[in-house]
Amino acid sequence: MLRATIQTTLFALWGTTAVAGNLEAITLDPVPTPAVESRSWTGFYVGAQYSTAKWDDIFSSDSGKYNSAGIHAGYLHDFGSLVLGSELEYSTGTSSIGGSNDDLDTFSLKAMAGYDLGSFMPYAVAGAAKFSWDDDQLNSNFYGVGVAYEATDHIRLGLEYLAYDLDEADGYDRISLRASYAF
Numbered sequence: 001m002l003r004a005t006i007q008t009t010l011f012a013l014w015g016t017t018a019v020a021g022n023l024e025a026i027t028l029d030p031v032p033t034p035a036v037e038s039r040s041w042t043g044f045y046v047g048a049q050y051s052t053a054k055w056d057d058i059f060s061s062d063s064g065k066y067n068s069a070g071i072h073a074g075y076l077h078d079f080g081s082l083v084l085g086s087e088l089e090y091s092t093g094t095s096s097i098g099g100s101n102d103d104l105d106t107f108s109l110k111a112m113a114g115y116d117l118g119s120f121m122p123y124a125v126a127g128a129a130k131f132s133w134d135d136d137q138l139n140s141n142f143y144g145v146g147v148a149y150e151a152t153d154h155i156r157l158g159l160e161y162l163a164y165d166l167d168e169a170d171g172y173d174r175i176s177l178r179a180s181y182a183f
Contacts, residue, residue: 039118039119039150040078041077041083041085041114041116042076042078043075045073045075045156045182047156048070048178049070049091049176049177049179052065052066052067052174053066053172053173053174053175054066055166064095065096066093066094066096067093067094068094069091070091070093071090072089072090072178072180073088076114078116082115083115083116085111086109087112088107089108089109090105090106091105092104102134103133103134104131104132104133105133106130106132107129107132108127108128108130110127111125111127112125119151120147121148121149122147123146125144125162126143126144127141127142128142129141140165141164142162142164143162144162145161147160150182154182155179157180158177158178159175159176159178160175160178161175
């Protein structure tokens with residue numbers, strides 16, 4: 001008898017919860033999730049830069065300045081937080097050393113490694129440059145750092161510092177303001 005009472009009680013409790021409430025299916029509206037803005041640095045880009053440089057001649061007491069404008073084109077690939085790429089750059093301007101002014105053209109090939117911080121990308125750069133003026137040429141390696149800011153989906157602004165390894169100059173440092181269009 002006790003067994004029958006326990007079974008009846010359990011059945012009644014279980015049965016009550018099974019039939020309690022509305023038997024219609026409950027539909028829930030989907031919860032909207034905020035869109036996460038996903039930016040990628042991957043792709044080709046072209047742009048322009050304005051640079052100023054200063055150097056000290058180790059063979060004399062002369063020092064010089066170089067102001068230039070130029071163009072650049074490159075490709076970056078975003079691997080998540082690591083961004084790798086390369087760039088070609090051409091600059092032309094006027095250098096002044098020892099009281100003379102010379103037209104100076106610079107061709108550079110760069111390798112870049114950056115860290116993706118969303119709209120910002122700090123990066124390290126290294127490469128080779130060829131300086132041409134009058135009928136003379138000089139080759140140099142360089143290294144540096146920079147930061148790029150993605151202002152819109154296509155417009156990037158940046159600042160870059162490069163240090164060149166020139167035999168004729170004790171120090172040759174260049175800083176550039178950059179603007180690029182990303183495809």
